[in-house]
Amino acid sequence: MKSISIDVENLTVAYHGKVALHGASLQIQAGSISGLVGMNGSGKSTLFKAIMGFLKPVTGRVLINGLPIKTVQKKSLVAYVPQSEEVDWNFPVSVHDVVMMGRYGYMNILRIPSANDQRVVRESLERVQMWSMRDRQIGELSGGQKKRAFLARALAQKGRVLLLDEPFTGVDIKTEKAMIDLLLELREEGHTILISTHDLASITTFCDQVVLINRTILAYGDTSKVFTEENLSRTFGGSLGDLSLSKSQIIRGNKSESD
Numbered sequence: 001m002k003s004i005s006i007d008v009e010n011l012t013v014a015y016h017g018k019v020a021l022h023g024a025s026l027q028i029q030a031g032s033i034s035g036l037v038g039m040n041g042s043g044k045s046t047l048f049k050a051i052m053g054f055l056k057p058v059t060g061r062v063l064i065n066g067l068p069i070k071t072v073q074k075k076s077l078v079a080y081v082p083q084s085e086e087v088d089w090n091f092p093v094s095v096h097d098v099v100m101m102g103r104y105g106y107m108n109i110l111r112i113p114s115a116n117d118q119r120v121v122r123e124s125l126e127r128v129q130m131w132s133m134r135d136r137q138i139g140e141l142s143g144g145q146k147k148r149a150f151l152a153r154a155l156a157q158k159g160r161v162l163l164l165d166e167p168f169t170g171v172d173i174k175t176e177k178a179m180i181d182l183l184l185e186l187r188e189e190g191h192t193i194l195i196s197t198h199d200l201a202s203i204t205t206f207c208d209q210v211v212l213i214n215r216t217i218l219a220y221g222d223t224s225k226v227f228t229e230e231n232l233s234r235t236f237g238g239s240l241g242d243l244s245l246s247k248s249q250i251i252r253g254n255k256s257e258s259d
């Protein structure tokens with residue numbers, strides 16, 4: 001699989017004239033995992049939505065492998081897992097239906113799944129250990145199961161770029177570890193992954209790059225260079241103590257089962 005880069009150039013995004021993200025620039029290397037880190041309201045979801053082309057920027061642009069998102073989306077290259085709050089969980093669809101939505105870009109207007117679509121949906125559900133729950137209504141799932149169902153939808157889309165907005169929120173430590181292992185596998189397969197998370201302690205265990213955000217991009221680059229005490233203080237406006245993060249977790253990451 002050929003890996004794909006993401007370039008964000010001088011991006012400014014506003015909601016009803018109020019700027020949420022200004023002058024944001026960053027580069028995500030093809031075939032890497034990047035952790036997007038920032039406080040509540042710092043603009044993480046806004047950045048995801050702008051990369052997806054859901055929000056029209058006031059200034060700047062986003063290039064996926066050098067191409068505008070509109071061109072790329074026709075090929076279903078970028079898959080997005082939104083925050084749980086963005087999903088209507090009362091919508092009467094099964095887990096299987098949700099994952100099949102990842103195949104819509106490959107179907108004609110009648111949306112009749114082919115044998116290949118059925119196979120890909122099954123494989124995607126099996127990869128997140130959700131095949132046995134395929135007939136459940138999405139509203140009946142636990143927080144972690146909801147996240148896995150939407151990750152399966154992204155896998156079914158066969159996007160080469162995966163944008164994951166807080167996939168670990170409400171997920172237990174065992175499931176988070178299984179998801180991280182899956183992300184590492186997906187990177188080996190050539191996917192480019194941008195993931196926002198509030199679990200700072202696990203960043204150094206799986207992210208090649210870190211992007212620090214507070215209404216603009218404060219820093220980005222190799223985790224070993226960017227995930228520093230000074231940069232985190234700038235991002236969160238406090239000390240490491242406030243972040244419940246030890247120096248060792250910044251340097252090499254040491255999240256344990258008992259955390």
Ligand SMILES: Nc1ncnc2c1ncn2[C@@H]1O[C@H](COP(=O)(O)OP(=O)(O)OP(=O)(O)O)[C@@H](O)[C@H]1O
Pocket residue numbers: 015016020038039040041042043044045046047
């Ligand atoms: N639909 C919207 N209309 C108006 N303002 C919005 C909208 N969505 C987000 N905002 C504002 O834009 C800013 C950035 O919000 P955003 O959701 O991108 O932050 P975030 O970093 O994803 O936060 P969190 O960690 O809480 O999910 C916030 O001030 C927020 O209030």
